[in-house]
Amino acid sequence: MNDMTPDREERSANLKGMGCSRKRVEDARFTQGKGNYVDDIKLPDMLHGDFVRSPYAHARVVSVNKEAALALPGVVAVLTAEDLAPLNLHWMPTLAGDKQMVLADGKVLFQGQEVAFVVASDRYVAADAVELVEVEYEELPVITDPFEALKSDVVLREDLEGQTEGAHGPRKHHNHIFTWEQGDEAGTNQVLDNAEVVAEETMYYHRTHPCPLETCGSVASMDKVNGKLTLWGTFQAPHVVRTVASLLSGIEEHNIRVVSPDIGGGFGNKVGVYPGYVCSIVASIVTGKPVKWVEDRMENLMSTAFARDYHMTGKISATKDGKITGLHCHVTADHGGFDACADPTKFPAGFMNICTGSYDIPVAYLAVDGVYTNKAPGGVSYRCSFRVTEAVYFIERMIEVLAIELDMDAAELRRINFIKKEQFPYTAALGWEYDSGDYHTAWDKALETVEYDALRKEQAERVEAFKRGETRKLMGVGLSFFTEIVGAGPVKNCDILGMGMFDSCEIRIHPTGSAIARLGTISQGQGHATTFAQILASEIGISADSITIEEGDTDTAPYGLGTYGSRSTPVAGAATAMAGRKIRAKAQMIAAYLLEVHDDDVEFDIDRFVVKGAPERFKTMKEIAYAAYNQAIPGIEPGLEAVSYYDPPNMTYPFGAYVCVMDIDVDTGVPEIRRFYALDDCGTRINPMIIEGQVHGGLTEALAVALGQEIAYDDLGNVKTGTLMDFFLPTAWEVPNYETDYTVTPSPHHPIGAKGVGESPHVGGVPCFSNAVQDAFRAFGLRHTNMPHDHWRIWQTANGLGLHD
Amino acid sequence: MIPAAFDYHRPKSMDEVIALLGEHGDDARVMAGGHSLIPMMKLRMAEVPHLIDLQDIENLAEITIEEGHISLGAMVTQHDLITHSKLALRAPILREAALQIADPQVRYMGTIGGNLANGDPGNDMPGVMQCLGARINLIGPDGARSVAARDYYEAAYMTDREDDEVLVSVDFQAPSGGYAYEKQKRKIGDYATAAAAVMITKSEGKIASASVAMTNLSDVPVWSEEAGAALVGTACDGAALEAAVAAMLGDIDPSEDNRGPVAFKRHVAGVILKRAITRAWGRA
């Protein structure tokens, strides 16, 4: 059945299945303003909440006087920790095994912390009332540096005083959260001690913030008559929110319906549980009316989950000719006032232990120390799987530093250390089993396409011209080769609040041959409605145009763990394929019955089952669907439905090769991106157009982070980058023209071989942009300088190297 | 980002505006394009119980070019500055500067009057007008008066304008010679890290006259008389550029912010000024 006759070709094209650049079905709605976001939800009698937030980073809350606020017409309630305490909701558990104040309980630990929740009949009145709540603070010493925190006598978390054991083992100091160790410390130290060459570097991966266009929010509606709570919100994991809401509130889970409507970008910002969600629920229970809470941009930047903030120290050893022999990594992780990292429970530093990267490193050791400071809580995976951007940045910088130490070309150093194709599945020194890869092929293709040798020649000429005073621009060639670890994950080691990280799909085929499929994930712009229909189209032979994909309503969708860490395609995509195969298996029996042959005598062919050897005898899926509902078929139940819960046997490991060419104005510190080439291997490609869009988006956020986007604090813990004037969100103007490319190395354990791609470009892009900046100064003795590479920091690097003298 | 409550007034005549300003005193402010004022109100950094919208005032958005003299009504938008072809011909520095302000959406709304009246050291038009030697025309309860742009700015958000006065227009001699507005910023929608406005006339291969003004490098725009003087009589050689930069550096007083530390800003100010002078000279 492999010959592509015109007829078969046409039938295949009509399916719009896997591999075709089907237009996004969501876009008609979004481009015409017909999206339905949380803030679009308006219910009769709805009230509006707004927060009184702390102006101080560390202070005791002496008193809260609500009187003036309550006197303002339209104000219904002002909630404080005291009001929530009887319900035991003044604190809430975090995803990281810590707890977090919902409303300030005696003290505040970061600027912008929620102190009181005002509820009013009108959004504007609520904002006015916030100003009328009088809070008396007593300022406490502020600690914004984790190294200082570990030395300080100041106890940030008084509630934990005396607790020497945390959720992840012993605590070494009252501001220490955990130590997480992976790998072989003694073995690694031994190799480092005896190595021919060792390169060491300390780097800071600055704090930043995923900044979706839509901020976080929720609408809670408690129906006191039927006892049901409905909660709409910006949730990347609605089912988990339902379970948490039930555990916290005591409302039985079947009485809670959580809905994620359209979501305007998540990037990790919408994984965690925020005080606003809890307060909207409590306020609705208290008032008996629906309550909406939607944060504004400044609140989003200063209080909902940050990303990164890792201080990393590395040692990498090699032979004189560049074969890496060992890797040592220590991280001091600044978690802010509460440990609210969104990681699988057993991984307090996420998958930082992927930090051996794409290289065959025999022995390695990683230790991460989590620390409390007076900064906002969070630590989410901003467009990456758990802490993978940190890991990849770390190793891709260490490779560059080692290349400098060895006086070697960094592309060549990578090449001689890549894990070889025949080594897969490959077990890395820190434990992960990489499923598949062909790094050398990807690397060679990338370097050839950009004409790498010519670039290096041009760069060398530029350096000479610069030295002769003929130009003030230096040229940087940024390289990065990354391996991601996505698709969390196997239930045996991945869970969130005890829920295994499987995912699900439920399919119903309608009698007339169209279908609806519901998944446990939730799109935030990734195009699930488009791509999951394509997977199904190929699996069950019904056109993608005749398949509705629905997500985000816990009353209808099967339980799933949501969308983040590029897990939708690896996990829910697999569930979709598996559920589709169940449909196909039943369809095969129905077809055989209708064709009056044995089950084994029919085979699937694009959109139908045909009798083997007699292709003129067939039943289309449409006919089979109808038969499933209108005929009594002996031994087969009526209907055509299937559900699959997929527990992935392993993670998937997408990879890619990126090259960035940059020209840097040494006098102004302005970088200009001349070229950016991105080769991604995400295994089987479901929709090339969507992949390209995802790559563009991820690269743009990578550019942002590498070149300027940060959440910066002053010594008093004030957020210095609280608006989009200072927080860098690139526009079309700042973004270069990206060249995208690919290789295809399917995942051997995934039903369709797909690996996930939404975050790869961010993971690989950040080190690539950063390496380009740093590479420009390599000829002048630069080893390492920290991101973000904004104008003044680039200028400072040049200045420090004496290039302005 | 929700402003405090305010009353909205939309008068039809300047007399009404003046009367409203008189009536409400400190509590009233006029609004032009709103693209500086509304953000400040939303951040609750400005409280304006009485907002007086200037949109309906007649003859406030006119561009007149007569006998080598140019007058711009306060409500002329930055977009108008870019698209007015005769203006682009007679005073091309305005177009070059306006194109470096924010983005098209802001420029459709933001006005020359608002940009000049605002008093934010980050605004680009004050430096341009100082460079051009423009006069700012005000009207108040006691009638009209005019102030040189070079004397108008007192401190950040503090200008010579009284609370009950309205800026009605700005006017200047149509410039001749070469021009440049050079601006370094972090991204679209950002105010200047450093910017320089330069006008140069040339005679017999030498600089005959030069005017230099700098943006966002002090709490007010800085017209550097000495920087201009350092150029006059030279052939714009390296030494002249260095002298102009040295003079300018004596006049500015930048402060550290997220755009960078003082040393960086001073360095960039010099680089930007040299580029502006070189470009203006090339066009002279």
Ligand SMILES: Cc1cc2nc3c(=O)[nH]c(=O)nc-3n(C[C@H](O)[C@H](O)[C@H](O)COP(=O)(O)OP(=O)(O)OC[C@H]3O[C@@H](n4cnc5c(N)ncnc54)[C@H](O)[C@@H]3O)c2cc1C
């Ligand atoms: C994202 C963004 C980026 C920006 N970037 C830049 C930039 O790079 N460079 C730049 O120069 N500007 C920038 N701006 C500001 C923009 O150009 C404003 O439009 C301008 O500063 C003010 O003009 P306006 O007409 O909007 O004035 P408004 O906002 O209406 O008023 C500003 C102030 O001037 C007063 N005012 C206005 N008109 C008069 C008048 N006729 N008489 C007396 N007082 C008056 C008001 O009372 C108010 O105090 C930016 C704005 C935004 C939102």
